[in-house]
Amino acid sequence: MTTDTDAAGTNSTGSTSTGSSPGNPAGPRRTAAAGRSTAPARPRLTRRRIAGGAAGLAGLVLLVLLPLLNLSLPGVLPGPTYTPGSLQLLAMCMLMAAAALTYHLLLGVAGLLSFGHALYFGAGVYGLAIILQNLDIPLLPAMGLTLLVVIVLAHVVGSISLRVSGIPFAMVTLAFAQAGSVIVGRNPDGTTGGDEGLTLRTDNLPEFLVGVVNTRNLYWLALAVLVAVFIVVTWVQSSRAGHVAAAVRENELRVRVLGLQPYLVKLLIFVVSAVLVSIIGMVFLLLQSGAVPRAISADLTITLLVMVVLGGVGSRWGAVIGGVFYTILDQRLTTLANSDAIDALPDILRIPLSEPLFILGTLFILVVLFLPGGLTGTAQRLAQRRNRRVRDTGEGSTGHDGTGHDRTVMSREILEESA
Amino acid sequence: MSTLVLLLFTGLGLGALYFLVAAGLSLIYGLMGVLNFAHGAFLTLGAFAGWEIARRTGSDDWGTFLLSLLVGAAAGAAFAAFTEFVLIRRLYQRHIEQLLITVGLSLAAVALFDGIWGTDPVFIQGPAWFKDTTEILGARVPNDRFVCIVAAVLVLLAMVFFLKNTRYGMIIRAGVENRSMVTALGIDVRKAFTLVFTIGGAAAGLGGVLASHYFGYVSPMLGGSLLIFAFIVTVIGGLGSLTGAAIAAVAVAVLQQFANFYLGGTGDFVVVLALALVLLFRPSGLLGRTS
Numbered sequence: 179m180t181t182d183t184d185a186a187g188t189n190s191t192g193s194t195s196t197g198s199s200p201g202n203p204a205g206p207r208r209t210a211a212a213g214r215s216t217a218p219a220r221p222r223l224t225r226r227r228i229a230g231g232a233a234g235l236a237g238l239v240l241l242v243l244l245p246l247l248n249l250s251l252p253g254v255l256p257g258p259t260y261t262p263g264s265l266q267l268l269a270m271c272m273l274m275a276a277a278a279l280t281y282h283l284l285l286g287v288a289g290l291l292s293f294g295h296a297l298y299f300g301a302g303v304y305g306l307a308i309i310l311q312n313l314d315i316p317l318l319p320a321m322g323l324t325l326l327v328v329i330v331l332a333h334v335v336g337s338i339s340l341r342v343s344g345i346p347f348a349m350v351t352l353a354f355a356q357a358g359s360v361i362v363g364r365n366p367d368g369t370t371g372g373d374e375g376l377t378l379r380t381d382n383l384p385e386f387l388v389g390v391v392n393t394r395n396l397y398w399l400a401l402a403v404l405v406a407v408f409i410v411v412t413w414v415q416s417s418r419a420g421h422v423a424a425a426v427r428e429n430e431l432r433v434r435v436l437g438l439q440p441y442l443v444k445l446l447i448f449v450v451s452a453v454l455v456s457i458i459g460m461v462f463l464l465l466q467s468g469a470v471p472r473a474i475s476a477d478l479t480i481t482l483l484v485m486v487v488l489g490g491v492g493s494r495w496g497a498v499i500g501g502v503f504y505t506i507l508d509q510r511l512t513t514l515a516n517s518d519a520i521d522a523l524p525d526i527l528r529i530p531l532s533e534p535l536f537i538l539g540t541l542f543i544l545v546v547l548f549l550p551g552g553l554t555g556t557a558q559r560l561a562q563r564r565n566r567r568v569r570d571t572g573e574g575s576t577g578h579d580g581t582g583h584d585r586t587v588m589s590r591e592i593l594e595e596s597a
Numbered sequence: 598m599s600t601l602v603l604l605l606f607t608g609l610g611l612g613a614l615y616f617l618v619a620a621g622l623s624l625i626y627g628l629m630g631v632l633n634f635a636h637g638a639f640l641t642l643g644a645f646a647g648w649e650i651a652r653r654t655g656s657d658d659w660g661t662f663l664l665s666l667l668v669g670a671a672a673g674a675a676f677a678a679f680t681e682f683v684l685i686r687r688l689y690q691r692h693i694e695q696l697l698i699t700v701g702l703s704l705a706a707v708a709l710f711d712g713i714w715g716t717d718p719v720f721i722q723g724p725a726w727f728k729d730t731t732e733i734l735g736a737r738v739p740n741d742r743f744v745c746i747v748a749a750v751l752v753l754l755a756m757v758f759f760l761k762n763t764r765y766g767m768i769i770r771a772g773v774e775n776r777s778m779v780t781a782l783g784i785d786v787r788k789a790f791t792l793v794f795t796i797g798g799a800a801a802g803l804g805g806v807l808a809s810h811y812f813g814y815v816s817p818m819l820g821g822s823l824l825i826f827a828f829i830v831t832v833i834g835g836l837g838s839l840t841g842a843a844i845a846a847v848a849v850a851v852l853q854q855f856a857n858f859y860l861g862g863t864g865d866f867v868v869v870l871a872l873a874l875v876l877l878f879r880p881s882g883l884l885g886r887t888s
Contacts, residue, residue: 291693338873342880345632345692346836349828350876356825357869364862476825480700487697529712536712539705546697547687 241401244268245394254506256513262393266465267509269393269400273462275501276400276407278485280455282497283411285486287420288447289427291344293479294335294351297358298452300474301328302459304362307376307469308369316382321460325453332452336445343430352476359474375470378463387464396465403461404498407454411494414450423447484542490552499553504538511537602736604854610742610811612850613749617804618827619834619842620756621677621797627773627837628793630692635680635699636801636827637820638706642676643669643802644809644819645714648721657722666748666806673802674795681794686787703821710817718816721809745807752800753843760839765792773837826853829868833875835885845883 244259255264277299284290305324313320339350365372380388386395414420425433426440433440463469472478481504489500511534514520520531530536549556618640625633647665654661680702688694723741730737760766768789771779779786801820808823809815830849834841849868857864875882 291696338876341876345626345630345696346832346880348632348696349832350872352825353829353832353869353872357866360865476821480704483697483700484704530709533708533712535708536705539701539703539708542701543684543698543705546694546701547684550694 238405242398245397254510260394262390265393265397267506269397269465270509271502271505272397272400272404273458273465274481274485274505275498276404277455277458278482278489278497278501279404279407279411279494280451280458281482281486282491282494283414283447283451283454285483286492286494286497287415287427288423288444290444290448291348292351292448293348293476293483294339294353294355295451295455295482296474296476296478297335297351297355298328298332298456299459299462299478300355300358300362301331302456303463303469303473304370304376305456306460306463307378310382311376311379312369314382317384317387320382321457324460325456328453328456329449332449333445336448336452340441340444340448352479355474355476355479359471359476362471362474371469373471375468378467378469380467383464388467396461399461400465403458407458408494408498410450410454414447415494419443419446484538488542488545488552490554490556493552493554496552496554503553507541508534508538598734599736600858602734603738604858605851606733606736606738606742606746608851608854609847610745610850611854612847613745614804614808614811614823615826615830615850616749616843616846617752617800617807618823619830619846620752620839621793621800622827623831623834623837623839623842624769624773624793625797626831628769628776629685629695629790631685631695631699632692633699633797634696634824635702635706636797637822637824638703638710639673639676639680639798639801639820640805640808640823641707641710641815641817641820643673643805644815645710645805646672646802647806648719648809648815651721651723657724659724659726662724662810666803669806670799670803673805674799677798677801678791678795680798681791685794686790689787707817707821714815714817716817718814720814723810727810741810745811748803748807752803753839756796756800756839759796765789769793826850826868829872831882833872833882835882838882838884841882841884 245265247259249259250257251259255267257264259265259268277295281292281295284292284295302324305327306320309315309320309323310317315323335351335354339347339354342350362370363372364370370376386392387399415424422433422438422440422443423446425438426443430440459473462473485500485504486497487500488504489496489498515532515534520528523531545552551559618636621639622633622636625631625636647669650665650668651657651661654664680699684698684702685695688698727739727741727744729740731740731743732738758766760770765788768779768784768786769792772786772789776786804823805819808819812819826849830845831842833849834843834845849871852871853864853868855864856867860867
């Protein structure tokens with residue numbers, strides 16, 4: 179599952195593939211590549227890993243210090259990094275990246291193409307908002323109560339929808355999520371606020387999480403959530419259950435023949451992913467200080483899917499990069515759409531360019547058509563091509579041929595298998 | 598009694614719309630294994646094309662209505678054929694990627710419709726007869742319901758005739774049964790793919806024009822909201838089965854209307870519950886193959 183890029187960040191599980199079964203066409207080739215490269219490359223790989231870990235740690239420290247620094251990234255952030263506007267955008271990036279990671283757990287690890295992930299995100303957002311609105315309890319118990327609701331909900335919906343797989347699974351999860359979205363829209367007894375949404379009631383919240391002044395605390399919270407989700411996802415992925423889930427993705431029948439229970443493992447992954455995304459939803463509520471119907475709409479699930487596919491299916495860093503990239507692009511395109519330069523254009527250019535979703539949708543289609551493996555897969559393929567060129571001219575050696583290609587092959591296989 | 602009849606006809610009218618969307622979805626899935634998320638966009642385009650006709654001609658007589666039906670169906674068909682030919686065909690046999698393409702397409706298309714026609718619903722006028730009611734067993738049923746029902750029945754009959762009695766219909770049916778065998782017999786099944794997409798798009802476009810009269814407005818979200826129920830209908834009816842889609846469309850819509858009236862607006866919820874029950878006891882759907 180993990181490759182060198184994954185190892186560049188934090189805790190890796192090693193560079194051998196876990197999910198390949200002998201029946202899988204890429205299996206022998208990948209093993210061969212690994213076998214060729216492991217022996218001579220081990221010391222260098224370790225050094226690489228230390229360097230990668232150090233770089234990751236340095237990056238993390240930089241991200242932690244960001245609210246205290248005065249850095250400007252014109253074109254990416256609306257202002258210097260210490261301003262609430264920029265911190266809000268960055269925190270949103272972190273939360274979306276974390277949500278994309280939980281979707282990666284479904285699609286990339288277990289091969290489950292769910293169209294109902296927004297239901298649990300929305301359950302976190304609306305559950306916490308409604309509990310804070312109606313009960314006089316502090317934040318943490320309220321979060322615990324919401325979590326309990328989500329766990330029950332995920333078990334019920336998961337156990338029903340996992341009775342089918344592949345495309346019907348996608349449709350069924352979509353139907354359940356839609357039911358949730360409809361309930362929120364109907365506004366039963368005024369609990370959900372209908373189209374208007376709910377404003378966060380701040381009476382029982384701790385002081386340091388309320389108000390624009392404290393945006394940086396929320397930023398740190400979002401960062402902590404991202405790091406925690408990354409660690410949990412890595413842990414689940416490298417646990418026994420994660421390995422079985424990956425095996426189910428590759429060949430469910432084989433797993434069943436081995437005497438394991440694909441259904442239970444898939445349900446476990448489904449529930450873990452739902453619980454994680456609902457926690458992200460709760461922090462999202464604090465950050466946005468309100469619940470909006472978009473948080474539970476099918477659009478949100480599709481957004482997460484787009485992020486994961488943009489970044490590269492089957493890669494944790496891909497999900498993170500896809501989430502950050504999409505959020506920033508969306509925000510920037512919205513700003514662009516309202517700018518004077520666009521207004522001055524003739525209709526035929528102005529109309530498409532003033533619709534961020536049109537550009538993002540088109541970009542998504544192009545990535546699916548021409549960049550299988552997404553951004554990370556393409557980056558690896560390029561690196562690999564450069565490596566090969568270096569090797570061909572006899573100047574350097576290579577330690578990891580085939581990884582980029584493998585990533586592409588693998589993400590295509592993941593998509594294939596869940597069909 | 599009169600309420601019952603009214604609810605029944607309203608449900609049948611809505612079921613007709615569901616069927617027009619679900620028929621194409623079900624055939625496309627049955628033959629190609631593609632879950633077409635862009636089907637709602639075909640419908641919305643058809644609805645807007647029909648509205649443009651009514652607006653440009655400025656009249657609301659029957660001739661204009663029939664013309665708008667034709668243009669709506671043609672717009673849906675053209676969009677669908679374009680989708681299959683330019684986007685789907687490149688990813689032959691890679692079902693999930695085909696699905697992702699249609700997801701991207703529906704995002705882009707709905708955003709484009711937003712940009713062209715605005716996000717607010719635009720209201721639409723049909724022939725004056727639509728506003729009148731006909732009395733059946735004491736119930737005053739609005740006439741546009743009958744138009745939807747008649748149109749859907751005609752489409753169903755035409756599709757069944759086409760599938761049963763023409764060469765391409767036979768190829769499509771054979772392809773749904775066993776595509777590799779059809780290919781092995783030397784028949785270019787890809788032509789059938791384009792054809793199925795075009796037919797599905799035409800039905801969706803027609804459904805779009807009818808839906809705009811049924812609801813009284815057109816908005817870029819029109820397709821998306823109908824598409825969800827069409828998905829439910831195709832799953833309940835059994836993927837790939839046209840008759841199943843017809844039965845499920847009527848059942849789902851009537852159930853939805855009755856629950857909305859008698860169980861306090863819980864129609865959508867009851868439909869999802871029905872879906873859950875069907876999945877628990879018959880995962881392949883009412884008329885789906887049990888494999």
